[in-house]
Amino acid sequence: MTSLITTPFTAESTAEEVVDGIDLAGRRVVVTGGASGIGIETARALAGAGAEVTLAVRNLEAGERTAEDITATTGSKQVLVAPLDLADQASVASFVASWDGPLHILVNNAGLMASPEMRTPEGWEMQFATNHLGHFALATGLHGALAAGGGARIVSVSSSGHLRSPVVFSDIHFRQRAYDPWAAYGQSIHFRQRAYDPWAAYGQSKTANVLFAVEATKRWADDGITANALMPGGIRTNLQRYVTDAELDRMRAQAGGGGPAWKTPEQGAATSVLVATSPLLDGVGGRYFEDCNEAGPNQPGTRRGVAAYALDPDAAERLWQVSVQTLA
Ligand SMILES: NC(=O)c1ccc[n+]([C@@H]2O[C@H](COP(=O)([O-])OP(=O)(O)OC[C@H]3O[C@@H](n4cnc5c(N)ncnc54)[C@H](OP(=O)(O)O)[C@@H]3O)[C@@H](O)[C@H]2O)c1
Numbered sequence: 621m622t623s624l625i626t627t628p629f630t631a632e633s634t635a636e637e638v639v640d641g642i643d644l645a646g647r648r649v650v651v652t653g654g655a656s657g658i659g660i661e662t663a664r665a666l667a668g669a670g671a672e673v674t675l676a677v678r679n680l681e682a683g684e685r686t687a688e689d690i691t692a693t694t695g696s697k698q699v700l701v702a703p704l705d706l707a708d709q710a711s712v713a714s715f716v717a718s719w720d721g722p723l724h725i726l727v728n729n730a731g732l733m734a735s736p737e738m739r740t741p742e743g744w745e746m747q748f749a750t751n752h753l754g755h756f757a758l759a760t761g762l763h764g765a766l767a768a769g770g771g772a773r774i775v776s777v778s779s780s781g782h783l784r785s786p787v788v789f790s791d792i793h794f795r796q797r798a799y800d801p802w803a804a805y806g807q808s809i810h811f812r813q814r815a816y817d818p819w820a821a822y823g824q825s826k827t828a829n830v831l832f833a834v835e836a837t838k839r840w841a842d843d844g845i846t847a848n849a850l851m852p853g854g855i856r857t858n859l860q861r862y863v864t865d866a867e868l869d870r871m872r873a874q875a876g877g878g879g880p881a882w883k884t885p886e887q888g889a890a891t892s893v894l895v896a897t898s899p900l901l902d903g904v905g906g907r908y909f910e911d912c913n914e915a916g917p918n919q920p921g922t923r924r925g926v927a928a929y930a931l932d933p934d935a936a937e938r939l940w941q942v943s944v945q946t947l948a
Contacts, residue, residue, distance in 0.1 A: 712758050
């Protein structure tokens with residue numbers, strides 16, 4: 621049993637504090653969803669440390685605005701914007717085709733949470749397609765660039781939401797699942813229907829983000845590439861657009877643990893930046909971090925730590941194969 625990685629940083633640490641003293645000059649970074657929420661602060665901290673940062677976004681106007689803001693606050697002229705819609709495989713392929721040269725840090729940050737049932741043109745469930753499949757296609761497409769980076773890192777932004785569901789291989793795309801809509805309120809009346817559960821879909825996609833880090837490290841460590849997953853904390857961003865305030869309050873109350881009830885975006889970006897840059901993680905991969913430290917196993921009844929099913933090497937390998945087949 622390897623020991624957990626601990627750092628001097630905490631839930632209150634900011635992205636800027638975490639990267640303080642680290643020189644990223646000559647390093648090239650991609651941040652997906654870099655024009656909103658914690659993606660902005662992740663990009664800002666990495667640009668401030670000297671990296672060239674590409675904001676991979678579907679809203680180019682927001683991307684340009686964010687790039688200007690980051691340049692104004694950090695002085696970095698190396699903030700670029702490129703189109704990327706993770707739910708559109710042609711868009712991912714075009715991003716990959718236009719990438720030239722090495723890539724040192726890929727931050728798979730973009731995400732969609734608890735949306736109503738939506739599907740891609742292929743019929744794939746939208747949260748799985750965006751949060752996992754799009755990032756899977758992006759990372760595998762950029763594998764050569766990452767290998768050329770020498771010691772490249774992939775940052776897989778997951779969530780404690782992964783505790784809501786493993787990857788359900790028998791029905792990833794919610795074509796047959798039944799669920800009890802009252803169970804979430806502790807009032808199960810055993811009324812089951814074939815329906816879509818937005819939180820189970822989010823949980824499944826976020827488990828996939830952890831499993832991806834496990835298998836990518838196993839497959840690519842010999843190319844110098846490591847991948848780790850993380851929970852950024854709870855941060856008020858556009859992510860909660862599909863969730864009511866009452867539901868959010870209930871979830872925060874259940875979350876438990878230390879630290880502020882809500883993190884600022886600068887604090888929310890800290891664990892991503894730590895996983896992307898900390899020398900303490902040199903050569904380390906396939907692990908799950910929260911509040912700037914490696915997390916231990918989830919204890920039943922809590923919303924902290926990592927589920928055993930999210931680190932399961934067999935599930936990680938199976939997900940990789942299923943993802944390749946799905947995208948073929
Ligand atoms: N905030 C939290 O409390 C929290 C907690 C746990 C985990 N996380 C994770 O942290 C990550 C960042 O979340 P956030 O809070 O910063 O949310 P956010 O402000 O909503 O940012 C998410 C980003 O993802 C982008 N995105 C969504 N669908 C996309 C697609 N199909 N193609 C390309 N980009 C797409 C969004 O683009 P648009 O602006 O165009 O929609 C946005 O830029 C997510 O992976 C989330 O699951 C957040």
